[in-house]
Structure formats: structure tokens, C-alpha cells
Amino acid sequence: MELLVTAAVAGIFSGLIYAMVGVGHSMLFRSTGLLNLAHGELVVVGALVGFTMTQVHGVPLVLGGIGAAVVAGSLSVLIKIGIVDRMPRGTALQIAVCTFGVALLMNAAMRALWGTDIYSLPSFPGPPDTFHVGYDRAVLPGQAIWVLAAAVVVFGGVYLLEQKTDFGRMLRAVGVDAPVARTFGIPARRVAILAFALVGATAGIAGFVMSPVLFMTVSGAVTLGLKGLVAAILGGFDRRSGALVGGLVLGLAEQTVVAYLGAGWQDTVVFVLLLVILLVRPAGILPGRVAAAR
């Protein structure tokens, strides 16, 4: 029982992290139909920029977060303008492979700028260092509160934006059919650029908030981005809440296996789960709509 509760606590926490990474993947896919395999790198860039600003240059925490969002958002826009727009006839696969190349380039650049060390911010002020949940080993770091707050803000923000604002409606229209949206006077290209900027900004913020609890290294970026993608696919790629549900399920599954079999099986579980879900329910585990696997 203690093992299960421990796993559940740890699982919900890492699930929130995967959800924060995955929300960018699913938002980008819904508004542009594209897959950015450099997303994990954007998250790590956010963490590293936040670290350098707050720890090296002594900038206040809030400004560090804004800086992380701005840098990651601008890089995302660069990917859109420099890569995606230069492949007007490119299929989603070709663009995804190209962003994989971008991921390698970003890795090299980050390695040149920050080296291969582990960068970890101190916990944000506010909550106590740790929470105990019933059992001795069921411990949640205090930073979990901040991660949760960021998740609420991001998922709530995406909901409000897409559902309640004109820009959100344009975003959805472009996602459904860009040429038709254009005939209705929607500036499709500008909307897509803004979508990339928003997705990059969420990645930067996610990296910044997760930095105290997740040891951010350059080499972990590819796996982190992929795990976020698994979360998004698991919950359903074209749903707003998909990444959240998928992330939590993924985190719980992963930590349960870790609790019973050992930490080494972490990556294996996640990606076996991806293979299974792609084959059994490519539209995600949530009931309802069954979209074809694109």
C-alpha cells in the first residue's frame, strides 16, 4: 500500500511535468497540423536561460520566467520562419524530420553555451521544502505547488484563448483548414506564427518552473520532448485536455513500474506504452471521437 501511494504521488507529479511539455505538442498540432521534434530543446532552453538570468545575473524570479518564455518563444518563431515556411510543399513528416535536425543543432548550440553540466534552480519561495502525504516515503517537493500553478495557468489559458477569444477562433479555423480560413480573411500565416510563439513560450515557462525539480541537461532534451509527445498522443492529440489526462496516466504508469521494478525501466515503460497506444487507440484513451491516426 505504501508503495502504491508513493508511486501515485510521484506519478501525479511527473505526470504534471509531462503534461506541461505535452500541451505544446498538442496545441501546435491542433493549430498547424505539425510536429516539432525540437520541442524538448525549447523546454531546456527555457530552464537554462532562466537559470542564467536569475542565478548568474541576479534578475528577479518573475523576470527570469518572462525571459525564459520570450527566448523560447522567439526560437520557436525562428523555427517557423526559418524552417517551416521554407518548406511550403513539405509533408508533415518532412517538416518533423527537419525539426529533428533543428533539435540536433540546438543541442550543439546549448552544449557550446552551457556545457554538459546539470543546471538546477533553487526551489521557488513560498511553499515548504517538502510535503508528506501519509507515508514516510510519499514525499512531494514544495516546488510541486508552483508546477501545479503553472499547469493551471497554461491549460486554463489555452482553454480561454481558444474558446473565448477571436484569435483563438482564428487559430482553430486555421488548424482545421488553412486555405479555407484564408478565404474568410484570416491571415493564416500570421496566426500560425503566433501559434508557434505561444507554444514556444509555454515550453520556456514549463522548463523554467520545472528546473528546480527536474535536473535539466542538454542531453536529456530529446527524451523529455518525446515523453511530452507521448503524453499528448496518449490523451488524444486533438483535444485541449488531452495532454493533461495523458500526462497524468503516463506519470502514474511510469512511477508504478518504477516502484515495483526499479528506476531503470522508466524509459522502456513510457515508450512501450506509446507503441501500444498507437496501435490500439491512435486517437487517445479518452472516449468519444475516433480520429484517424495522421
Next chain:
Amino acid sequence: MRAVRLLSPFVATAVILWLSFLAVVDGLGRDFLATDMAAAGCIGVAVVGLVLLVGAAQQFNLGQGAFFGLGAYVAAVSVNELDVSPLIAVALSVLVASMLAWPIGRVLNRLSDLYFAVATLALTIIATSVIHQLSDYTGGEDGMSAPFFQVGEVVLSEPRERFWLTWGVALVSALLVTSYLRSRRGRALRAVGGDEHAARALGINPVALKTQAFVMSSALAGLGGALLAFTTGFIHPGAFGVGASIQLVVVVVLGAALVVRSLLMAFLIALLPVLFESLQQHLELIYGGVLVLVLINLTRAAVPGESTVRERVAGWATAGTRPARRRVQT
């Protein structure tokens, strides 16, 4: 005459390889590179398999590094634990790789091309983490040693002999893949790669063909991996996994997914970082740059008003005399 036309590129490749081996090892006196050049042949075998998928079936496989590693570890573990001869170990590797690839290929082929790429990338990560987990047999991060290749009593202790072995196998598999691609089934596979729906309408079964291609490609990756274990005498997880998958894909992309060209690229890509050590630090930069530039260039080919690098070069060369011709690739 047909046989000459079929064989001449392979003979030419063999001559080029042998001359560069002589130039580097005997000419420059860099004996320590001989093993690296032999190991490049193993990468060549895996590359030939990948050409089948990326070039003919138009499937982007980021999982070739997984089967490459599988082959290497099955070979090394079976020699160390089961005490079989290297020749049988190689056969075992190929067998295990194909038997695993059959069900995996069968189910992965239900996915669209985008998810196929993501799923095969997942395969690579799974393979790496399983190698780490089975550290009792594989030595985990520290890697494990394997004997040099031997047939009967003859041990290939000379790097020169292993060079001929690995590149011989690479050239023979390249020849086999080429003739497969020209056969009835190979043409059908290319038709599936071109337009799956049209191929289906012609009575071709795309799933069966693509699964076959996946099995053949993975079997070749297993063969290459097994040879690698007996060529270098030491394997570690860093040589496989995501890095290897990326390297194999970059080689095939640079080789325009053509068999002989990709083989030569495998030789170059494997050798340049060893020849010029400063390049070793910047491999990621080079691979990333290659992927980005080639793919952008690739998608511009068919866009009105845009031109590829080759067309622009052709344009400068023939300045206004005639429009640049676009070669149709087979």
C-alpha cells in the same frame, strides 16, 4: 552486358574503398585507423538495409540503430555465454533481428508515415534502455568485449582482413538489395512507396511488401551489428541508440537513398571524424545541419518559382542556354 552494367558500380566502389584504405593505412601510416575503416563496413551493411525502407518504401525509419545494437549484443552475448563460434553467432543475430522485426514491422505498418517515424524513434530508446537494464549480460554502460571474427581455426586478427570481410559483406548485400529493387517485388515495393493507393489498385498488397522490407532492413542491421562486435572486439551502448539511428539516417539522406552512393557516404561519414579529430566534437552540428539543409532543399524541388541547389548550380553552369533538367530517380 546487363551483368556488367549491374556489377560495375560495385566493382568501382570496391576499388575506391581499397585505394583509400591503402592511402590512409599504408600511405599516411595510420595503422590505428584500419579497424575504424573496417567498422565503417558494418555501418555500410545497416545503411544498405535502411536504403530499402527510406528509398524504396518511403518510410522514415529512426529505429535502425535499435536493430544494429540488437545484432551486436546478441552476437557478443551468444559467443560469451553460449560459447558458439562467431559465424553461428552472426547467423543467430540475423535470425533474432528478423524474428523480432516481423511482428514489429507488421504492427508499425498500420501507422501513418509520421507516427511510423515517432514509433521507430521510440524503439531506439527502448533498445538503449534495455541494454542498460540487462547489465548482467551486456556490461551496461561499461560495454562488453567480443572475440575477433574467426572461421574454424582461422582468426581474422589483422584489421586488413576484417576490412575485406565487412566491406565484402556490405558490397554483397548492396548487390542483393539492388537486384531485389529491380525484381518484380522490388518494383512493386517502389510503387507502394510512390503511391500506396495506386499500388493497391494494381493488385499489390502494400502491408505485406512493407513488412517484408522492414524485416530485410532490420536483418541487415542485425548483420551489420554482429559484424561490428567481431570487428572492433568491444561494444558499448553509446555506439547504438539514438546516435546510431541518426547517423544511419543522415548517411542515407546524404546518399540520396541510392544504394551505392549511400555506401560511399557511410564510408565518408564514419571516417571523417576519425581522420580529423576536431570534427568529433561537432558531429551533432554536422548531422543537424545536413538534415535541415537537405530536407529544405528536397521539398523545394517541385515548387514553382523555387529551385534546388543542384538546379541553381546547373543554371549557373549553362547560364541561359537551356533549362536545367531534373533527373528522375529510380
